[in-house]
Amino acid sequence: MTDPAPVNDFFTISSGYSQLWKSATLSGELRRWARHWPHRTAVVDPQERLTFAALDGAADRIAAGLARIGLRRGDRVVVQLPNRADFLRVWFGLQRLGAVPVHAMPAHRRDEIVHLAATSGASALVVADRQGSFDLREMADQVGRTLRERGLAPPTVIVAGKAGTPHRVSLADLDEELDHGPVPAPGPGRRLLPVEGPDPDDPDGPAPGDLALLLISGGTTGRPKLIPRSHTDYLLTAELGAAAADVGPDTVYLAVLPIGFNFTLACPGVLGTLASGGTVVLAPDPSPATAFALIETEGVTHTALTPALVPHWLAEAQTWPEALHSLRVVQVGGARLPDELARVAGPALGARIQQVYGMAEGLICYTALDDEPELIATTQGRPSCPEDDLLIVDPASGAPVPDGQAGELLVRGPYTLSAYYNGPVPDPAFTPDGYYRSGDLVRRLPTGHVVVVGRVKDQINRGGEKYAAIEIEDHLLDLPGIRAVAIVGIPDQDWGEAAVAVLVHDGPAPSVRALATHLRERGLAAYKAPQQVHSISRLPLTPVGKVDKQALRALLTSVPKGHHR
Known part of the structure; x- marks a missing residue:
């Protein structure tokens, strides 16, 4: 394929960050790990074990x-x-x-x-x-x-x-x-960070500051964007996570969520575990029965879940508590864990709960393992790096708000990007001085802990799977008889959020199954199909003529569930 036009300044460069980056690559680190622990088990999956x-x-x-x-x-x-x-x-x-x-x-x-x-x-x-x-x-x-x-x-x-x-x-x-x-x-490869010198463990390989991988954004304005990560910043992410989760050479980490997720791979996940000399166990499916069997046989100490999986684990623990004898830390992230569920999950699983909040674009927050139980249950943690620069502002005016007041989270730091890969220039996702606009509404406590209270961005978060509402709206507008459509997220007890397709249409409304079939035929992932359909005579508009999704959300949450199809 033709190489897309280069984009510069993926990361905000500050002299204060250079002391946090080391001249190492992911390839060189694997070489070093293999030299230090050649015969130690690194990876276990249902069919093989690799040293x-x-x-x-x-x-x-x-x-x-x-x-x-x-x-x-x-x-x-x-x-x-x-x-x-x-x-x-x-x-x-x-x-x-x-x-x-x-x-x-x-x-x-x-x-x-x-x-x-x-x-x-x-x-x-x-x-x-x-x-x-x-x-x-x-x-x-x-x-x-x-x-x-x-x-x-x-x-x-x-x-x-x-x-x-x-x-x-x-x-x-x-x-x-x-x-x-x-x-x-x-x-040379695409350079992201000015880290001097080759990796001594991989002198013929890529440079530490080179582009190492591209993650995908949750998407808020259409198609997902590509998130550039360098060797140095990604290794920093994993190492900070390993420290926060008390990962060491005796750690056995169970990857339940897809390994390609930033959460699973580097928070601290697979990379943080391997960097510490621990063992990674790969679950072939996310079912609690599969996970519990692997925890029991492999002596798993750490794992990571989305909030949607937690109730299923609690149910499994009632019938199979002995399987969890080795489990020490259960991280929960990807969406907000309800406070009451957070309070009971740790005792029920016999492990410490660690809330994790962040984004593939950079910032990761963790509750400390020794935080007070109420902080663990009601907050999403503190930034993992002292150099993480958080600014909470009024979404309308952009003015900073005091601690305790909700506002949009802006962030920059040593592992947070300041431009998407081949993104627009200038990009409204970033401020002129390099802050990334997260689109999340948060409160910051005097302790520095962050509490996520909502979103500014028009995005659906279904059990940690995030996608832009407009992506689905564009596809559904091609259905015969559909004159207008809005995808709106409403609270869902099991999955955190359910997507409702609010339709203005001629003739009978299409069913949930018909919408899912249409999206599947368009080549979209199944999780993007709406869970409910709601008919309306016209979409409410804001004073500037945009669809008023706050009004729709208020309408949908006041309508008895049986009225949605």
Whole structure:
């Protein structure tokens, strides 16, 4: 694909930050871990166990294999793999080559993958062969055809599993024990941070300040944006998280949520655990029964959940409490955990609850493990780094508000970006002096703890899966008979938020199932389908002519649930 135009200044540069960044890369860190703990178990999945040395060797082989098929340093590669050791083989193989993984979620489908590939200028797409009954290989081929129709070069398709046809590349063929010489690394990568000197553990690899990976935003104005992270800032994120969660060499971390989530990968997650010499256990599905079995057999000490999963874990704990004998810390993030649930979860699971609040764009907050129980239950923690610069302002005027008063959170710091990858310039998501507008409404307590009270941005957050309302509205407007549509989030006891499609239409209103079918046929992820439909004669408008979603939300929360279909 054609390389998108470069964008500078992804991070606010401050002389005070340089002392926090070290001259290390993710590839070099894996090399160092393998040297320090070669025979220690690094990764466990249902089918295999990998030592640190084995994971490091796999990164070498896959980097060489990727180079053989034409990938080079700086190339972007969309990675859509489940919680399997293959994800880490591929991810570290890309890091070793100096290529850039673009994180896709397992639930994404053709439409989302096309967007990620086109926006990043991806040279390759890595998928599993199947996800249940869904054939990801056929989807990958559809992605290629769609991109070709748009005048873009289709990415090389790499399949973890059965490739199916010769035009796809099998991951197993890249992971061969063959001597193909050194991995080529022509030309510099995209530099993000001014960290001097090569990584001593990976002198021929990427530079510490280079672009290391692209995460995806939750999206508030349409399609998800790409979030650039460098080696140095991402390692800092993981190390700060490891300190906050008391992660060490005896840690066994269970990845329940998708490994490609920032929360699962680096808060402290997989990377923070590996950096501490601990072991990562990959759950093949998020069911409590699967998780409890792995906790019992592997001696899991740490894990991370979304609020939607917590009630299911509490129910499982009533019948299988002995499985949790080793569990010490349960992190909860991705959405706000209701206070009452937070109060009972720790005792019920026999572990300490740690609330985690933040964003893939940077800032991560944690409650301390020794915080007072009421602070843990009612706040979303404090910033993990002293250099995190938080400003809470009135959303309308932009003026700072005093502690205790709700306002929009603006943030900048050593691991928070100040521009999206190939984003607009200037970008309204950032202030002229480099603060990122989070879109979250928060209160800050005198202790420094942050309490999330709502959102400014028009976004749906369903159990931690975030997407822009306008993305779905645009697709639903193409349905026959729909004259106007608004997607509105309302409180949901199980998932935190439910999406309601408020429709102005001719004839009978389409059902929830019909809307889900339409969105699926458009190639969208299933979690983006509305849970309810509400008919209305016209959409209320604000004084400036925009859809008044506050009025709609008030209407929907006052209507008995049975009146929504």
